[in-house]
Amino acid sequence: MKILIILVIAVGIAALLQLGRVYDLTAKLRKTREEEISFADNKMNAMLWLVFMVLFYAGVIYLFIEYGDYLPVSASEHGVGVDTLMSFNMIIITIVFFAVNTLLFYFSAKYYYKKDRKAKFFPHDNRLELVWTVVPSLVLAIVIIYGLQTWNAMTGEVEDGALRVEIYSKQFDWTARYAGTDSEFGLSSYNLITPTNPLGIVTDDGIEEVTAEIEGQVDKLKMELAYERGLLAAEKEELEHQLHEADHHGHDHGDHEHAEGDDHHGNDAWKDVNMNRIAEIEEMMESDKATVLTEAAIEAKREKIYRLELQLQRILGLDNNTIGDVMEWEAGLDDQVVRELHLPVGQEVEFIFRSRDVIHSAYMPHFRAQMNCVPGVPTRFKMTPTITTDSMRMITDNEEFDYLLLCNKVCGAAHFNMQMKVVVQSEEQYKTWLEQQKTFYVDESKENNESEDVSPADDNVAEPADAGDQTATID
Amino acid sequence: MADHAQAHHHEESFISKYVFSMDHKMISKQFLITAIVMGIVAVMLSILFRLQLGWPGESFGILETLLGKWAPDGVLDRNAYLALVTIHGTIMVFFVLTGGLSGTFSNLLIPLQIGARDMASGFLNMLSYWFFLLSSFIMLASLFVEGGAASGGWTVYPPLSALPQAMPGSGTGMTMWLLSMVLFVVSSLLGGLNYVVTIINLRAKGMKMTRLPLTIWAFLVTAILGVLSFPVLVSAVVLLLMDRTAGTAFYLSEIHIAGEALPVTGGSPILYQHLFWFLGHPEVYIVLLPALGISSEIISTNSRKPIFGYRAMIGSILAIGFLSFIVWGHHMFVTGMDPFLGSVFVFTTLLIAIPSAVKAFNYITTLWKGNIKFTPAMLFSVGLVSTFVTGGLTGIILADSALDVNVHDTYFVVAHFHIVMGMSAIFGMLGGIYHWFPKMFGRMMSTKLGYAHFWLTIVCGYGVFFPMHFVGMAGAPRRYYDYSNFPFLDWVMDLNPIISTFAIIGGAAQLLFLFNFFYSIFRGQEAVQNPWKSNTLEWTTPVERIHGNWPGELPVVHRWAYDYSNPNYDEDFVPQTTPLKAGEEEH
Ligand code: HEM
Ligand SMILES: [Cu+2]
Numbered sequence A: 001m002k003i004l005i006i007l008v009i010a011v012g013i014a015a016l017l018q019l020g021r022v023y024d025l026t027a028k029l030r031k032t033r034e035e036e037i038s039f040a041d042n043k044m045n046a047m048l049w050l051v052f053m054v055l056f057y058a059g060v061i062y063l064f065i066e067y068g069d070y071l072p073v074s075a076s077e078h079g080v081g082v083d084t085l086m087s088f089n090m091i092i093i094t095i096v097f098f099a100v101n102t103l104l105f106y107f108s109a110k111y112y113y114k115k116d117r118k119a120k121f122f123p124h125d126n127r128l129e130l131v132w133t134v135v136p137s138l139v140l141a142i143v144i145i146y147g148l149q150t151w152n153a154m155t156g157e158v159e160d161g162a163l164r165v166e167i168y169s170k171q172f173d174w175t176a177r178y179a180g181t182d183s184e185f186g187l188s189s190y191n192l193i194t195p196t197n198p199l200g201i202v203t204d205d206g207i208e209e210v211t212a213e214i215e216g217q218v219d220k221l222k223m224e225l226a227y228e229r230g231l232l233a234a235e236k237e238e239l240e241h242q243l244h245e246a247d248h249h250g251h252d253h254g255d256h257e258h259a260e261g262d263d264h265h266g267n268d269a270w271k272d273v274n275m276n277r278i279a280e281i282e283e284m285m286e287s288d289k290a291t292v293l294t295e296a297a298i299e300a301k302r303e304k305i306y307r308l309e310l311q312l313q314r315i316l317g318l319d320n321n322t323i324g325d326v327m328e329w330e331a332g333l334d335d336q337v338v339r340e341l342h343l344p345v346g347q348e349v350e351f352i353f354r355s356r357d358v359i360h361s362a363y364m365p366h367f368r369a370q371m372n373c374v375p376g377v378p379t380r381f382k383m384t385p386t387i388t389t390d391s392m393r394m395i396t397d398n399e400e401f402d403y404l405l406l407c408n409k410v411c412g413a414a415h416f417n418m419q420m421k422v423v424v425q426s427e428e429q430y431k432t433w434l435e436q437q438k439t440f441y442v443d444e445s446k447e448n449n450e451s452e453d454v455s456p457a458d459d460n461v462a463e464p465a466d467a468g469d470q471t472a473t474i475d
Numbered sequence B: 001m002a003d004h005a006q007a008h009h010h011e012e013s014f015i016s017k018y019v020f021s022m023d024h025k026m027i028s029k030q031f032l033i034t035a036i037v038m039g040i041v042a043v044m045l046s047i048l049f050r051l052q053l054g055w056p057g058e059s060f061g062i063l064e065t066l067l068g069k070w071a072p073d074g075v076l077d078r079n080a081y082l083a084l085v086t087i088h089g090t091i092m093v094f095f096v097l098t099g100g101l102s103g104t105f106s107n108l109l110i111p112l113q114i115g116a117r118d119m120a121s122g123f124l125n126m127l128s129y130w131f132f133l134l135s136s137f138i139m140l141a142s143l144f145v146e147g148g149a150a151s152g153g154w155t156v157y158p159p160l161s162a163l164p165q166a167m168p169g170s171g172t173g174m175t176m177w178l179l180s181m182v183l184f185v186v187s188s189l190l191g192g193l194n195y196v197v198t199i200i201n202l203r204a205k206g207m208k209m210t211r212l213p214l215t216i217w218a219f220l221v222t223a224i225l226g227v228l229s230f231p232v233l234v235s236a237v238v239l240l241l242m243d244r245t246a247g248t249a250f251y252l253s254e255i256h257i258a259g260e261a262l263p264v265t266g267g268s269p270i271l272y273q274h275l276f277w278f279l280g281h282p283e284v285y286i287v288l289l290p291a292l293g294i295s296s297e298i299i300s301t302n303s304r305k306p307i308f309g310y311r312a313m314i315g316s317i318l319a320i321g322f323l324s325f326i327v328w329g330h331h332m333f334v335t336g337m338d339p340f341l342g343s344v345f346v347f348t349t350l351l352i353a354i355p356s357a358v359k360a361f362n363y364i365t366t367l368w369k370g371n372i373k374f375t376p377a378m379l380f381s382v383g384l385v386s387t388f389v390t391g392g393l394t395g396i397i398l399a400d401s402a403l404d405v406n407v408h409d410t411y412f413v414v415a416h417f418h419i420v421m422g423m424s425a426i427f428g429m430l431g432g433i434y435h436w437f438p439k440m441f442g443r444m445m446s447t448k449l450g451y452a453h454f455w456l457t458i459v460c461g462y463g464v465f466f467p468m469h470f471v472g473m474a475g476a477p478r479r480y481y482d483y484s485n486f487p488f489l490d491w492v493m494d495l496n497p498i499i500s501t502f503a504i505i506g507g508a509a510q511l512l513f514l515f516n517f518f519y520s521i522f523r524g525q526e527a528v529q530n531p532w533k534s535n536t537l538e539w540t541t542p543v544e545r546i547h548g549n550w551p552g553e554l555p556v557v558h559r560w561a562y563d564y565s566n567p568n569y570d571e572d573f574v575p576q577t578t579p580l581k582a583g584e585e586e587h
């Protein structure tokens, strides 16, 4: 294969050189100057502009006809306004597109060079220039006013009683959370994320569990460091060195009585401690718990301990305030965490977007809706779905149609497949569905999980992979 | 002064003439050749990832041969896809269209068109090139490091770009990207300051600001934009480097990744975006304005007509330059920005369309009743006006926040900026090369090959980018490796093989240019002093390159640059050095 490619390149270069030679000869034969554009050439290019214009417009018109209905009718209330605004702007820019390009191509074709003609000396004309400053300004004023009206309408205050749904993103999937019977989302903290608590909802039990988990990890790491052979050997050497030094010291200054006396007193105590520790070290080094780590690994473990301790501090620093009528740590118990977004038709929803790791963007083209999910900075978007999934299936004449929420901010290898199904249904269907969803706090599931290893460190591995994840995991 | 110029001419050794040259004309060639090489790389990268987009999952032997483990079994790996897209964008925006375009033409034309012997500081100018070259090397080298090159898109938003555990491309490759960018900015600043100082201080006698060719006005405003906005990019980049290496948290807060809750709080990823786009938007005009300046010159010369509305053109350049600093928020409508602030950015952004419209209409009026010579440079310049209009118009949709919500980060945006920036600015650059090639190399490029090059390029360019509007409006996000998981997009994805085919043909068409360019450097027809019968000062210098530009006294300027077909004269051009006739009024 490689040889073939080299061959092709070699042949290519040879061909180019040959072309160069031929070219050389013909250029000499022609004897025309490159900068002198012949009448024929000017005319040819002038005509080519017209040909190009026709082909270009034909292509554009074809695209408009074939692909102009780019999305089905908007499935949200504000989307209808957006679509009208879009059509309005599209009509304006399409007219200007054709008009201005046509003038450009037409003038290019018409005024090609002729020897006996002189161009019109026309350096400026204030009236004309005023016209094309004022007319675009007026058109743009309309575009701006109309656009901002639509914008204000869609970004205005949320109505009382709107449904609130939290959308949580991470590499590479989506989770949605409903607030449950108390209509309040429980506090969540990224410090409490575990495989069974992907949103890090704060509860007494959750805090206990993660705290215990972290303490366990810290102990384990400390233990590993305590039994590291290199560290032990170094400590032993240091202790022996101290003993040795002390012996020396004793001999050198043996004739100073009081000093010797002093030494003698201290010696007994610390030397024994040292000796004991040395014995202990020897035993530890013999035991099968002893480990051997590189310096980098030791450093990494120390760093990890430091980070875990910081995480512990952050968890202990969490406050439990009241929201609405409940405490933040209790509000989460009835929250429902799901992998498929269901919305009742005709009901305003306010989305609250959060992200666990990098920026993602929740994009729902059928609802003309999009908002970034930014780690550390919750964002909001409101909309009212107006067409159920079933009706949209009829409208698009497609039994398999589903609304989707897709990720629209590059976020890593599986960005291209980070989606969540959105189902719009009648109020009753929605209620039935919601009732079937588990609440965050379920006694039995809790007990089951306790036996499993839920260390946060194993999070990505242990997390049950759903269909979307399968293709999304990176190697 | 004259002797001085001659003396230098004889002293030069090979090294000081071709390598560590301080002569603006040589530095301009160095920038151009480097940019062409970078451009070749960027085009090839785009063809590689267009193969995947056009025929997803299909195996191409060439991919495996070229990319090895990045394309196992001939199918591009998805991390490699993102790396290719990112480096393609970075090279095109910064190395080809910023460094390459300004570096080449500001260097070549500023001293020549204002009547100066060289740049204010030849030494800084040389440094500017070497920083540029070094940063190019680092950027290219980053393609070969462990984990691959930076992969978060050319805007490298944190936290993705800040956390090595977020993707393979956020490791060493990302660090190199940031280092390369810092060096790049140093190069731009050295260059930019030099351009500003030279234009302000070294104009020849009689070269009033109101007689400056529009090229120089464009380069001046470009350089000012660069000097004011690039330092902000450096801040953004340095803070990002600190977040990556020093454990700071300027852009990071409350992150749980790779199974660990990171000990960073209090930063904001959005801060980075504000800093980035404070450069980023002026940057798009840093790219475009030189191209517009070049095309003003070419269109006027080859229509044999004064540029229409010279003062209005200057006014629009200044207005665009000023406005470009207060519109950056239009890239951030869906970041959770306050809706009222969003409205302000809608307003300022749409204002930019006014000076843009004035420019477009003035170009068209310049053609009206002209006597147009279709040199390849002229074709590219007329093409530029078309793409500038076509691409600028979709900007009006994007600037409307209510509409941007649904097309932000989709292929609609890709279409918009490739037409308005990719095509227009590249057309400006290519037009400039065809037009000033005789000045740079003392020889002519082939006109016929230039025709073939232009027509193939404009057809393929529109063929690639126009359909993307529809792909985007149908809801297809950008920076996706594969769309087959989204059945609702299947029907527009039919366009992808067509787009990719145009891309491949268009890429291949550039071989015509490369051949023409390199062949003509050595074997092209020898140039005459003023081949295009142009008014500007650079054509009063001898064909032979000499240090100091003019063998004798510096020229004295008596009129503006656009006296084409002036009824007071028989010839259809009047060089700027021609004194006004008795009683003649200046335009
Ligand atoms: C009438 C003039 C223009 C207007 C109103 C306009 C407006 C916009 C808006 C609002 C966006 C953000 C879209 C989004 O990300 O959702 C955008 C993107 C962009 N524009 Fe323009 N634009 C105009 C002209 C230009 C010109 C002349 C250039 C370049 C020479 C340019 C280059 C870009 C680029 C590179 C992006 C995309 C950046 C990215 O996300 O990677 N625009 N434009
Ligand atoms: Cu994503």
Ligand SMILES: [Cu+2]
Binding pocket: B280, B281, B284, B327, B328, B330, B331
């Ligand atoms: Cu912008």
